Amino acid sequence: DIQMTQSPASLSASLEEIVTITCQASQNIGNWLAWYQQKPGKSPQLLIYGTTSLADGVPSRFSGSRSGTQYSLKISRLQVEDIGIYYCQQASSTPFTFGSGTKLEIK
């Protein structure tokens, strides 16, 4: 199975701050990487697919990038509604696997 190592496990940041979450894939997954946001009490929401493409309705302050087998999610100006748990998921090959999650809080 492809392992997705996600960091940090938790993050506390101030409003308007830039936030970055990373996932390291254990092998080449190309651009088959998705990011999700899960708000408290809600289902996960697709934010980014194909490493860099923004899903419908997702604010432009979210962006995704890749360097080799390291993938990053950036929130350019943190807002209150961005709190929740963020997950990466590789969609390159089955079994699809998720990162361990990053819990994002407002400082």
Place this chain on the structure above:
Amino acid sequence: EVQLQESGPGLVKPSQSLSLTCSVTGYSITSNYWGWIRKFPGNKMEWMGYISYSGSTSYNPSLKSRISITRDTSKNQFFLQLNSVTTEDTATYYCARCYRYNLGFAYWGQGTLVTVSS
């Protein structure tokens, strides 16, 4: 608008089978890929498997021969059966639809908590 809704028992006894239904509206399950994903206490997420537009299936090897995903196209529903459950199968279970294959899951049900306990 695509909507998914899980249903099924919230409590299952150890060694029994867990059976869930995902009812889909706004989109035919004879298109795209439809999956089951679960979230354990402590936030770990696990992809369990999917059923495709053609009815073919793919399962997580970690579930070995315990899992089965089937569908009823006339009702636009697909189903999860997980046999021989243990307390380790306690989780919130989600059904979801791929955006497109290899592009993540764009539509999710609200999730249903299943507790395995005697």
